[in-house]
Amino acid sequence: MFSLALRTLRLRKGAFLATFVAVFFGALIVSACGGLMETGIRSETPVQRLAAAPIVVGGQQTFAVPKEDPATLDPDDKHKFKNATLPERVRVDASLADRLRAVPGVTNVVGEVSFPAQAGAASALGHAWDSAALTPYTLKGEAPKPGEVVVDAGLGLAIGDKLPVAAHGSVGEYRISGIAEAPQAMRDSALFFSASDASKLSGHPGQYDAIGVFGGDVAAVTAAVGDAGIVTTGSDRGLLEFPEVSKSGENLIVLAAVSGGLSAMVMVFVVAGTLTLSTQQRQRELALLRAIGTTPRQLRRMVLGEALVVGVLAVAVAVVLGPVLGKWLFGELAANHVVPDVLEFEQGWLPATVAAGASLLAVIAASFVAGRRASKVRPTEALAEAAVERRWLTPIRVITAILCFAGGTALAIVTVAVMTGPVAASTAGPAVMLWAFGLAAISPGVTKVTAMLLRWPVQAVSGVTGRVALLNTRVGAVRTAGAVTPIMLAVGIATANIYLQTTQEAVSNQAYTEDLRADAVVAGPGGLDPSVLGRVAAVPGVAGASEYVTSTVFVVKPYDSNSDDDGWPALGVSELTGNAIEVPEKLGRHVGDTLSLRLGDGTPVDVRVSAVVNQRPGFERLVLPASLLAPHTTLGLAPQLLVRAAEGVDTATLTSRLREATAGMPVVVGDRDALIAAHAKGNEIGAWVNYLLVGMIIAYTVISVVNTLVMATSKRRREFGLQRLSGFTRGQVLRMAGVEGGLIATIAVLLGTLVAAGSIVPFCLVVSGSLLPSGPITIYLTVLAIAAVLSLVAILVPAWAATRGRAVDATSIGE
DSSP, X not given: OHHHHHHXXXXXXXXXXXXXHHHHHHHHHHHHHHHHHHHHHHOOOOOOTTTTOSEEEEOOOEEEEESSOGGGOOTTOGGGEEEEEOSSOOOEETHHHHHHHTSTTEEEEEEEOOEEEEXXXXXXXXXXXXXXXXXXXXXXXXXXXXXXXXXEGGGOOOTTOEEEEEETXXXXXXXXXXXXXXXXXOSSOEEEEOHHHHHHHHSOTTEESEEEEEESOHHHHHHHHGGGOEEEEGGGHHHHHOTHHHHHHHHHHHHHHHHHHHXXXXXXXXXXXXXXXXXXXXHHHXXXXXXXXXXXXXXXXXXXXXXXXXXXXXXXXXXXXXXXXXHHHHHHHHHTTSSOTTSOOOOOHHHHHHHHHHHHHHXXXXXXXXXXXXXXXXXXXXXXXXXXXXXXXXXHHHHHHHHHHHHHHHHHHHHHHTOOGGGGHHHHHHHHHHHHHHHHHTHHHHHHHHHHHTHHHHHHHHHHHHHHXXXXXXXXXXXXXXXXXXXXXXXXXXXXHHHHHHHHHHHHXXXXXXXXXXXXXXXXXXXXXXXXXXXXXXXXXXXXXXXXXXXXXXXEESOOTTOOTTOEEEEEETTOOTTEEEEEGGGXXXXXXXXXXXXXXXXXXXXXEEEEEOOOTTOOOEEEEHHHHGGGSSSOSOSEEEEEEOTTOOXXXXXXXXXXXXXXXXXXXXXXXXXHHHHHHHHHHHHHHHHHHHHHHHHHHHHHHHHHHHHHXXXXXXXXXXXXXXXXXXXXXXXXXXXXXXXXHHHHHHHHHHHHHHHHHHHHHHHTSOSSOSSOHHHHHHHHHHHHHHHHHHHHHHHHHHTOSXXXXXXXXXX
């Protein structure tokens, strides 16, 4: 049977090309997503500034969080704990360097500090000159003394020039004593200061970002470090140089897993639909094989053999091109600052193997579905079965539909009853696929019923061609459903995911705007000196000013069942002082309670609840004193001041006065609109990721739509010829095909909208209290227009080609 399968490939190139396309694009997307996941797991980050040090010691960026109340846990049961990634850089005490120098075999120990600096109009990172040996840089000129700086060769400056440098909230003028040149390309330009200047400008005196160790045994160094930090070698050193990669890698894993899983599920339905349609178009051939004695098992083996030959070829090409697509996607993510550009894309053999296995399993499952029906026909009924589609509702379809509809209903109930805020998308999103798969399982029946409901308007508009199109749609419900299903998937996935995103953005922006009481903002890219607050508060027309710091903190004690390994969003303001904290009602604490926290850099601190407030669900946060929170952020200072105008002072006047008061300082003054725009810009990054990956999946379903419709229409050449011989003109045949395309698009749009509503409505009820999503109606209209145009073009073009020539010639062509 496999040899027969190989021979049939040469005679049915169109049908097998359609299967090839469906499998190829599915495997390609799964392979690319697998590459993104492997990249996130590996988090390979080539070391740059610390390249010369064979051993690098740094702070521990994770800590263990209990999965349940610690009072009931055995501290040695590691399965009951999970690692949380700290969002701020964790530094090590400078005294650790002295301890490491005493380790036998260690020849040199160099501490590294790194802080943002602005050299004129150029952004750079500041360091102490002795840490240049960690790269190493070569020096032209002299090492810097206090008040001097060595600049990166890439900045194009000259020795002896005076350079204004803004760092740690202040501006100073430094004489350029030398030019440093790196041995390789670096992400950031460097400025090197004397040790005393660097300690002052870093904002973290007595601490190092990392320590480079030369010589010595790794085990001995690790023993000397103990619990004071972590020891890395090889490529792991890059994670200490760029700690932001760790969290980005975790996000990339989740992103790739969701997108790859969604793609795999869509692929199963698309490939199954394509193979089923291809097999249905060969019913006469398969029926004749049954009539001459072919057993059901042989027939299934033949269909499986054909599918596997095409599937293996498609998968082979896809796994070769998968890394190309994966690298392009990763490049887009890096270019839009979704992942750090220092993270290195890695795709080995494992993603290709997984993609190949998933794709071939989809092919095998699809071929089983496609061959099962024909193989069960009795030989005496074979020819009649080939002529008319009779039975489509099987136990497998019924069970699949029931399970999917039950799952979709359960997710909708959980979304409304349990979830709050944007997190509701985690249950609302998957519901789209369950509703879609449930409808796809019974799509022939749903298609026939919907076509009957559309009978009167279609006949009123299109006359006799419409009646024939309706008849074709009802009689060929299985064939029509094969075209409806991928369009329904595309419409449902696109509509649901886009409106989930736009609604989430709108609610987030609304929550931010409602909480915002400021009329102006004073921002410092390198942080604001604490003295700026007093200067701004004294400006005429200022009713109030507060530092504004954001970070993430973790509630350690008492045990917080509402928290997860991502911690609580935290806001630092000047209105609170000491160890006071304002908490949301969701936390379940009372005024006067004491909380033990881990701040963003892992520092433990005890705070006292001074207020319990009612915050918008899904946007709860802890509010702490800015003086407590800011020193434990990577920057070490508040990056912004929020300013409220006094009564009768307009925004333009206020911002003008603020600019005058801060003239000569490294700050930027903006109005309320600038704050809102910056917040919206942050939301757009997450939206862009969603649109990119969902768009990729939708593009796949669009390809399958064209694939299916072209294949189905091209096989109707004999049918079109008979219609023309019975009195239809070529124009009437094309109009009939157009009406069928319109019907397919309409049915698919109606079902896709229903699928999307099953996800959107529960989500909107939770986050906004409305049944309708936020976002322009043009999004939905665009989706509808694309679906209609695709359906019409994919039917009319092959129909036009199939009706060329004489009608009598068309009727003589076999299946």
